[in-house]
Amino acid sequence: MDAEYYLYLLLLFLISLAGVMRYKKLSPAFKTLTILIIATFVSETIKKIIGKIFHNSMPVAHLWAIGEYAFFSLVYYRLLSGTRTKKLIIASVFFMILLEIVNIAFFESLLQFPAILLNVSQFIYVLYSLLLFRQMLIQPAEESLFKQSIFWFNLDMLLFSTAMFLNFALTSYFIKNKLDATMLIYFSIIVNMLFYTVIGISILIDNKKYDAVDFCSK
Amino acid sequence: MTRLIFAVNSNPGSDELYVIFFSATAFFVFLASFIVYFIVLYQKKQRQNQTERDAMQAAFRQGFLKARLEIQEQTFAHVSREIHDNITQVLSFVKLNLAMIGEVKNEQLTKINENRELIAQVITDLRDLSKSLSFESITKSGLAKTIEAETGRITKSGLVSSTFAIQGDIYPLGEQRELVLFRIFQEALNNALKHADAKHLTITLQYIPELFIFTFMDNGLGFSRENLDDLVGAGLRNIENRASLIGAVAAIESTPGNGCSIKISLNLLQNSLYDGTHQDRFS
Numbered sequence: 001m002d003a004e005y006y007l008y009l010l011l012l013f014l015i016s017l018a019g020v021m022r023y024k025k026l027s028p029a030f031k032t033l034t035i036l037i038i039a040t041f042v043s044e045t046i047k048k049i050i051g052k053i054f055h056n057s058m059p060v061a062h063l064w065a066i067g068e069y070a071f072f073s074l075v076y077y078r079l080l081s082g083t084r085t086k087k088l089i090i091a092s093v094f095f096m097i098l099l100e101i102v103n104i105a106f107f108e109s110l111l112q113f114p115a116i117l118l119n120v121s122q123f124i125y126v127l128y129s130l131l132l133f134r135q136m137l138i139q140p141a142e143e144s145l146f147k148q149s150i151f152w153f154n155l156d157m158l159l160f161s162t163a164m165f166l167n168f169a170l171t172s173y174f175i176k177n178k179l180d181a182t183m184l185i186y187f188s189i190i191v192n193m194l195f196y197t198v199i200g201i202s203i204l205i206d207n208k209k210y211d212a213v214d215f216c217s218k
Numbered sequence: 219m220t221r222l223i224f225a226v227n228s229n230p231g232s233d234e235l236y237v238i239f240f241s242a243t244a245f246f247v248f249l250a251s252f253i254v255y256f257i258v259l260y261q262k263k264q265r266q267n268q269t270e271r272d273a274m275q276a277a278f279r280q281g282f283l284k285a286r287l288e289i290q291e292q293t294f295a296h297v298s299r300e301i302h303d304n305i306t307q308v309l310s311f312v313k314l315n316l317a318m319i320g321e322v323k324n325e326q327l328t329k330i331n332e333n334r335e336l337i338a339q340v341i342t343d344l345r346d347l348s349k350s351l352s353f354e355s356i357t358k359s360g361l362a363k364t365i366e367a368e369t370g371r372i373t374k375s376g377l378v379s380s381t382f383a384i385q386g387d388i389y390p391l392g393e394q395r396e397l398v399l400f401r402i403f404q405e406a407l408n409n410a411l412k413h414a415d416a417k418h419l420t421i422t423l424q425y426i427p428e429l430f431i432f433t434f435m436d437n438g439l440g441f442s443r444e445n446l447d448d449l450v451g452a453g454l455r456n457i458e459n460r461a462s463l464i465g466a467v468a469a470i471e472s473t474p475g476n477g478c479s480i481k482i483s484l485n486l487l488q489n490s491l492y493d494g495t496h497q498d499r500f501s
Contacts, residue, residue, distance in 0.1 A: 133256055140263040155253065162249060166242055173238065 004189050005048060011193060012041040015200035027208040029078035030149060034203060036071035037196070043067070059110045062100065065117045069096050072121075072157075076128040079150060080135060092124060119168055122161040129158040149206035156198040163191045283463050291353060291397070298351035301344050309344070313337045346371050350404065353397050361396040362388050362423055365403050369421055377411060379418050386425030391484065395464045399432055399482065402457050402468075406434040406480050409453050414438025414478060432482040440472045457482075 019026070019034030026034060043064040051057035070093050077089045096117065103116050132154045145151050167188050174181040316334050349355045355364050362384055373380045391399070403421070410416040416438035424431040446454070454470055461468035461482050472478035 137256070137260060137263055140260055140267055142264070142268070145257060145260050145264075158253075159249065162245070166245065170238060170242070173234075177234075179235075 030206040065114045122165045125161040149202040153202040160195040294351040298348045301348040381420045410436040430484040434480045437477040440476045
């Protein structure tokens with residue numbers, strides 16, 4: 001499993017590098033996304049080191065689950081227009097912090113996998129994604145859809161969130177019924193790799209001049 | 219966003235797994251359909267937006283052109299009035315004053331008479347210019363007569379010879395259309411005299427029922443579109459723009475050394491921004 005993990009870290013590193021190199025050309029949302037990828041790379045590296053030393057990296061996973069949600073929310077905050085939506089996005093970050101506190105206190109301790117938080121996050125990402133698709137339909141850009149970084153990013157988020165949501169549900173079921181979940185683990189690895197690869201592509205094709213949505217409101 | 223979960227290996231298989239597997243497959247098929255639907259819908263919206271944008275741009279261009287022509291007509295009318303009411307009046311007064319000078323030597327009298335003749339010539343030229351600038355002659359006399367008079371004036375000046383022909387029974391095209399066509403004629407005339415060094419002009423007005431064709435040909439230097447200077451190019455674009463404003467089509471043909479032919483075809487059944495029934499008029 002180590003080889004896959006290092007490959008995963010290498011992928012994150014390469015995407016971070018691409019993001020840093022194109023940073024000035026990126027739109028505000030994709031600048032935030034680049035910072036998120038760099039933070040993910042750092043967090044995953046720390047997680048690996050802590051896991052090696054203490055044999056449990058879940059405290060980092062708990063912390064990063066909140067951090068990651070905040071970052072993705074900020075990305076969508078910059079992509080979505082509408083004051084009400086933006087306020088709801090900010091409110092959701094506070095809600096997730098509260099949920100994490102309750103989760104640690106009553107359901108999943110710091111040494112357990114933060115499944116509840118991640119499941120709720122993925123559900124909200126699906127909502128974000130659908131909202132952004134709706135906005136794209138209302139304000140279509142002149143540029144071809146397939147050349148729009150926002151389309152690839154949003155599609156990636158939708159597919160990843162739904163796939164991982166399903167994966168979590170299946171994994172829980174498999175564990176509960178004491179079934180072999182190896183396939184699901186590999187599925188999860190492949191989905192992760194694809195997710196970050198598509199994010200990398202969207203960072204590479206993003207250009208602040210040709211964004212699909214109006215950024216004036218930000 | 220790592221989700222690398224390490225599960226326990228245990229009892230294999232369960233009937234429920236098939237249900238889960240098919241549910242998951244159905245869900246992903248639904249998701250894929252949603253994405254395809256989104257792409258199709260988005261592209262449709264893009265096309266719609268493009269069509270709307272093109273229509274808006276065309277309307278804006280037409281509106282802009284209309285405003286520009288209105289301003290131009292107002293300026294022409296103002297200059298025409300100034301020439302007619304002010305300059306020619308003053309010149310007439312000068313001519314009268316010269317006539318009233320008494321007790322002069324024969325030599326001086328000859329000079330005075332020469333000057334009076336020159337002033338009379340200037341007055342006539344200015345009146346002609348005033349008429350050509352004003353839309354009133356179009357309103358009063360109609361397009362055919364105005365073009366005929368203008369052609370006659372140019373021929374009389376000795377600059378060029380001309381052939382003028384009217385085919386078919388003359389019918390009114392509408393005040394604004396006739397004014398725009400007259401301005402096209404003036405632009406073509408200006409190009410022929412100033413840039414083409416033409417010696418002969420052929421002007422034809424064809425009044426076919428529901429179709430009017432105006433043809434202006436010169437035997438000047440001719441040109442190829444690629445080698446046109448900005449001034450002539452702008453003049454030709456002006457002709458095309460004006461024609462499109464009244465719903466006409468301008469066909470400009472020329473080759474170096476073979477003169478130029480400008481043909482304006484106006485289909486009277488076609489609606490345009492400046493149709494003949496439009497109530498408001500330039501200036």
